[in-house]
Amino acid sequence: MTGAGGTRLHKWKDAMREAGLIDTLVELADTLTGDFDLIDFLHLLAGRCVELLDAEAAGVLLAHPHGRLQVVASADEAPEVMELFQIQVEEGPGREAWLTGAPVSHPDFAAGDTPWPRLREMAATAGYSAVYAVPMRLRDENVGALCLFKSAAGEPDQESVRAAKAMVDVATIGLLQARVVQQREILVEQLQTALNSRIVIEQAKGFVAERLGVDVAVAFGLLRGYARARGRRLTELAGEVVTRSANVQDLFGGAGTTE
Known part of the structure; x- marks a missing residue:
């Protein structure tokens, strides 16, 4: 759709996403009260990312205290999707985002220049063409990464990146707060x-x-x-x-x- 109608539709979609993002941030913040369920909390984050962002699959990888990543939540529990996140324990944008503390993306697996050949093959089999990851970081502490796969090639739109970072920031604060509470209880x-x-x-x-x-x-x-x-x-x-x-x-x- 082009012209005025297309502009109105685009504005409407932006408004809906902004409203959904606000609701999600409130929901994530509310979930942090009391003895919250960490796994359910992270599944909520992954699910909302698929609903609101430029992505069809989302997963959360957290760093084990001994320095190894592990998959803790995914918006889709299908085996082929879980494999996409599991492989990033060893290679992929999720691991790189965690290690560097910076966003990592690859816009087109078909281009053949990805540094993660195993991930590229799995993504193609599952029907995904691009990927981007956002670090779960607060100041100098990196606790993991949020990884998102797209079915269409191309870089994620900036609105999605900003929204992903906002949700990840709230989630990271929640994780670190839970750790502090746990340490205090211990x-x-x-x-x-x-x-x-x-x-x-x-x-x-x-x-x-x-x-x-x-x-x-x-x-x-x-x-x-x-x-x-x-x-x-x-x-x-x-x-x-x-x-x-x-x-x-x-x-x-x-x-x-x-x-």
């Missing part, structure tokens, strides 16, 4: 465990001091030395002392551990 759990352990150790010290007629400093030294000599954890040993376990009877010599 720290709280570790601190609580340490506090609980300390209580048990204090009880064990008091019991040993009373049974052996020594002060608590000496009692603690005996507990610690006994644990080390037998390759035991001090907290576990203290727990057995508190529960009057027969396993630690020799700690008391002739005094015993029972009332």
